[in-house]
Amino acid sequence: MPQLEIQIIAVVTALACALPGAFLVLRRVSMLSDAISHAILPGIVLAFFLTEDLNSPLLILGAAVTGVITAGLIEALNRTGRVREDAAIGLVFPVLFSIGVILIARYAGGVHLDIDAVLLGELAFAPFDRIVIGGRDLGPKALWVMGSVLLVNTAFITTLYKELKLSTFDPPLAAALGFSPVLLHYLLMGAVSVTAVGAFDAVGSILVVALVVGPPATAYLLTDSLARLLLLSAAIGTLAALVGYWASHLADASIAGSMATVVGIFFFLAYLFAPQQGVIAAIRRARGHRRRFAQQMLLVHLLHHEDTPEASRECQPEHLQEHLRWNEEIAGIAIKSSLRDRLVVSRGGLLHLTSEGREIAREAMVA
Numbered sequence: 001m002p003q004l005e006i007q008i009i010a011v012v013t014a015l016a017c018a019l020p021g022a023f024l025v026l027r028r029v030s031m032l033s034d035a036i037s038h039a040i041l042p043g044i045v046l047a048f049f050l051t052e053d054l055n056s057p058l059l060i061l062g063a064a065v066t067g068v069i070t071a072g073l074i075e076a077l078n079r080t081g082r083v084r085e086d087a088a089i090g091l092v093f094p095v096l097f098s099i100g101v102i103l104i105a106r107y108a109g110g111v112h113l114d115i116d117a118v119l120l121g122e123l124a125f126a127p128f129d130r131i132v133i134g135g136r137d138l139g140p141k142a143l144w145v146m147g148s149v150l151l152v153n154t155a156f157i158t159t160l161y162k163e164l165k166l167s168t169f170d171p172p173l174a175a176a177l178g179f180s181p182v183l184l185h186y187l188l189m190g191a192v193s194v195t196a197v198g199a200f201d202a203v204g205s206i207l208v209v210a211l212v213v214g215p216p217a218t219a220y221l222l223t224d225s226l227a228r229l230l231l232l233s234a235a236i237g238t239l240a241a242l243v244g245y246w247a248s249h250l251a252d253a254s255i256a257g258s259m260a261t262v263v264g265i266f267f268f269l270a271y272l273f274a275p276q277q278g279v280i281a282a283i284r285r286a287r288g289h290r291r292r293f294a295q296q297m298l299l300v301h302l303l304h305h306e307d308t309p310e311a312s313r314e315c316q317p318e319h320l321q322e323h324l325r326w327n328e329e330i331a332g333i334a335i336k337s338s339l340r341d342r343l344v345v346s347r348g349g350l351l352h353l354t355s356e357g358r359e360i361a362r363e364a365m366v367a
Contacts, residue, residue: 005127007245009142010259013199014211014237016150019157020191021212022233025220026168031086032071033212035093036189037196037205039070041100044197049107060197067193068186070096075185123255126202142202149198156191157230160184165226207256211237214263221267221274240266294334297324299343299361302353315350 043066244259343357
């Protein structure tokens with residue numbers, strides 16, 4: 001039973017993180033998730049000082065407020081024009097995170113707010129922290145918290161889908177139509193903050209960053225549709241959570257670390273094998289461009305020397321390397337592809353244009 005509950009918690013967490021993460025990736029502010037997931041620590045600590053209750057919902061509120069403040073500070077530094085956004089992130093979140101660490105070490109040493117849990121989480125122990133009301137066991141607390149966060153994120157994105165889409169791809173148009181890109185930005189940062197604090201105790205900030213950025217970044221390589229990107233992000237996050245859990249089970253390793261590693265592996269596979277944006281696809285396209293260019297050069301060369309006294313020499317396959325300064329490989333590719341596409345024919349040891357090849361050569365010369 002604990003194994004099943006751990007997997008369910010991991011899947012729900014992955015879904016909750018992937019939804020707002022998709023918009024962070026599209027807005028090219030992915031590392032804000034890292035900044036926010038660390039910088040909300042002082043907000044959690046200060047809220048705990050006020051309530052002295054780790055189960056208080058004020059901790060989530062404190063984290064959300066701190067997350068918005070973090071985003072605001074980063075944006076304010078970036079707007080000065082003297083500090084770039086990546087540098088602003090590197091300046092703001094270490095300071096806020098360090099403040100949280102100092103507060104924990106100085107004033108909350110005996111409280112379950114240790115730094116290892118903040119960074120790595122305690123997913124293996126999540127099923128043992130349960131909600132019991134009236135003697136009735138309602139299940140793990142982490143599942144209820146992350147389930148609620150997932151519902152909030154789903155409602156937020158569903159309700160403001162059009163506005164978020166427009167402000168993500170064309171902020172000036174969104175502003176012209178009466179939407180507020182700035183307000184939507186801070187609402188999104190608030191959603192990321194709530195997600196981060198909800199996942200803090202269960203999975204830790206490292207896995208939060210991996211699940212917020214990794215699945216959407218992987219999905220971004222596989223589709224150019226926002227709706228499909230959201231669905232693929234959710235599916236990839238779910239699969240990474242399940243595969244990561246069983247990998248940690250077999251290797252007797254950290255669950256959160258294994259899940260983050262699997263997210264990285266999925267991204268690497270997509271980076272290599274994505275049909276349109278993968279490295280292998282790019283190599284194939286580059287080879288195709290070179291082949292087509294070489295083929296076009298061959299056709300123009302044959303057209304230029306067609307029906308001339310030099311044709312008996314210039315139209316010999318062996319002469320192409322000398323005249324066009326090709327190596328044997330490029331010459332072979334150009335000739336074979338042209339013969340295969342029936343743009344040229346070989347007769348008497350010479351290459352001759354077909355009517356289709358002649359038309360393509362003329363078009364190339366005009367262009």
